[in-house]
Amino acid sequence: MNVSDLTLVVAAGGKSTRMGQDKRFLPLDGETLLARTLRKGRAAGFRAIVLAAEGERSDLTALADEFGATLVTDEQPAQGPAAAIAAGLAAAETEWSLVLSADMPFYDFELVRVLLPAAEGETQVVLPTLLGYWQPLAALYRRDAGAVFAAAIARGDRKLGIVLRELRVQEVPLTADAGLFFNVNTPAAYRLALGRLANEQRNRPILSVAAPASGTGKTTFIERLIPLLWERGVAAAVIKSDSHGFDLDTEGKDSARFSAAGAEAVAVSSPHGYFILQKTKARQDFQNLIAKIDSNSVGLYIVESRSHGVLPTLMLDRGRGTPEIDERVVAHFVKDTARAVADVLPADLDDMDTALRLALFLMGRPLYGADGAVFLTM
Numbered sequence: 001m002n003v004s005d006l007t008l009v010v011a012a013g014g015k016s017t018r019m020g021q022d023k024r025f026l027p028l029d030g031e032t033l034l035a036r037t038l039r040k041g042r043a044a045g046f047r048a049i050v051l052a053a054e055g056e057r058s059d060l061t062a063l064a065d066e067f068g069a070t071l072v073t074d075e076q077p078a079q080g081p082a083a084a085i086a087a088g089l090a091a092a093e094t095e096w097s098l099v100l101s102a103d104m105p106f107y108d109f110e111l112v113r114v115l116l117p118a119a120e121g122e123t124q125v126v127l128p129t130l131l132g133y134w135q136p137l138a139a140l141y142r143r144d145a146g147a148v149f150a151a152a153i154a155r156g157d158r159k160l161g162i163v164l165r166e167l168r169v170q171e172v173p174l175t176a177d178a179g180l181f182f183n184v185n186t187p188a189a190y191r192l193a194l195g196r197l198a199n200e201q202r203n204r205p206i207l208s209v210a211a212p213a214s215g216t217g218k219t220t221f222i223e224r225l226i227p228l229l230w231e232r233g234v235a236a237a238v239i240k241s242d243s244h245g246f247d248l249d250t251e252g253k254d255s256a257r258f259s260a261a262g263a264e265a266v267a268v269s270s271p272h273g274y275f276i277l278q279k280t281k282a283r284q285d286f287q288n289l290i291a292k293i294d295s296n297s298v299g300l301y302i303v304e305s306r307s308h309g310v311l312p313t314l315m316l317d318r319g320r321g322t323p324e325i326d327e328r329v330v331a332h333f334v335k336d337t338a339r340a341v342a343d344v345l346p347a348d349l350d351d352m353d354t355a356l357r358l359a360l361f362l363m364g365r366p367l368y369g370a371d372g373a374v375f376l377t378m
Helices: 032-042 058-065 081-090 109-117 145-154 159-163 185-200 216-230 252-259 285-292 352-362 368-376
Strands: 004-011 048-053 069-073 097-100 125-130 137-142 169-173 206-210 236-240 263-271 273-278 301-306 313-318 328-334 345-348
Touching: 004 032, 004 081, 032 048, 032 058, 032 109, 048 081, 058 069, 069 081, 081 097, 081 159, 109 125, 109 137, 109 185, 109 252, 125 328, 137 145, 145 159, 145 301, 185 328, 185 345, 185 352, 206 216, 216 236, 216 301, 216 313, 236 285, 252 263, 328 352, 345 352, 352 368
Parallel strands: 004 048, 004 097, 048 069, 125 169, 206 301, 206 313, 236 301, 313 328, 328 345
Antiparallel strands: 097 137, 125 137, 263 273
């Protein structure tokens, strides 16, 4: 059996209670979250695609038509993913189906191949586990499991854990990047997803560290983060914004004398590195500066900014000034938790473990063990 022998059931309920708006239609890199899942699913080569939703709507019908999917609706509303599984499996064209939540933008369909060998015999569900957590909305289901879900809903049981215990389940522990199972369930998670997607479009990932005022500790924060990244095999380059001007030269040195004499640029090369001091009439955009750094030796560019970074930005807040929490900010590192901002991931200003894990996630690095657990429970 291979992927072409499976139906893809995309579970796309419409409550989005924690998000506060319909997450299926949140924009992600020029398409909606649901469209991204359907597009990737179609490219994976499934025999058929079923879009399981709570109710029929014109925008859902249009998406189903665009990606060649069959739209089915829950027989009973407000029953959560259990109803999507029941309806989706009832409409499946094949004996086995992959049931996948519509809110997992980084899921890799190659993981299905790891599950396929367990889809045999009396097994009704091939359930991947990651770090001890069940992943029932990224699992293989035999068609007859749908009737069990339908019966459970009819008697008032709609929790997946309860229904799964009535089925013959084969667990498959995975050693995989936890980021692949990341769910966009909240506004904070959506910000993180946008940050990671922004970096997917770049030649090298960027992480901004910003603060509303001097003395917040941006330099110290980055200074502590760099060696942690290095321990994970990530070499970082730092681009700093300086509003006051700077001078790399020491008075009396040859390079300083050249600059004083009017040289537009001075370059110094040594066995251990080089620097170029270039006079400009205006501040250089940090993207131009990044282009001048040898990308072969750099895994992450960290941009230190007074208040304005680019997506994704870690905002530091020591209570000095008012932080500008806009769409670029993916996390708020704050000393006083009373200053935490709704809909943005909060963290303690000194929590470098979280800073490291966020940096790795936002640059698309695989997350295993404790590094990944936080992204499975967000």
